[in-house]
Amino acid sequence: MSRHVLTVDLRDDPGAIAAYREHHRRVWPEVQESLRRAGVRHMEILIHGRRLVMILEVDNGLDLRRVFADHAGSHPRVQEWERIMRSLQEPASGASPGEWWAVMDPVFHLP
Numbered sequence: 825m826s827r828h829v830l831t832v833d834l835r836d837d838p839g840a841i842a843a844y845r846e847h848h849r850r851v852w853p854e855v856q857e858s859l860r861r862a863g864v865r866h867m868e869i870l871i872h873g874r875r876l877v878m879i880l881e882v883d884n885g886l887d888l889r890r891v892f893a894d895h896a897g898s899h900p901r902v903q904e905w906e907r908i909m910r911s912l913q914e915p916a917s918g919a920s921p922g923e924w925w926a927v928m929d930p931v932f933h934l935p
Contacts (some may be wrong), residue, residue, distance in 0.1 A: 828888055829877060830926060832925045835913065840912040888927070906911070910924070
């Protein structure tokens with residue numbers, strides 16, 4: 825498996841932050857099933873203030889962009905979920921143009 829760490833910010837709005845937390849207390853089954861079918865084996869999202877960090881592991885050899893594209897187009901409920909999540913988020917400062925969840929570069933690993 826390959827591991828990836830990404831980041832995005834929530835909008836600077838207490839309502840958006842609360843809504844994001846509430847949605848993730850009960851992630852829709854279609855979303856979870858779609859992620860698994862796309863090759864995601866582990867996903868964890870952490871929050872600090874407005875900053876979100878996603879840690880995920882995907883099957884070896886899978887391109888992360890392809891995984892998310894397959895997931896996003898898999899089901900109308902997944903598309904609705906993604907639309908709602910994007911309405912609560914904004915790209916992290918320093919993200920490349922067009923990049924939503926910015927891929928974080930590793931700097932240190934303690935074996």
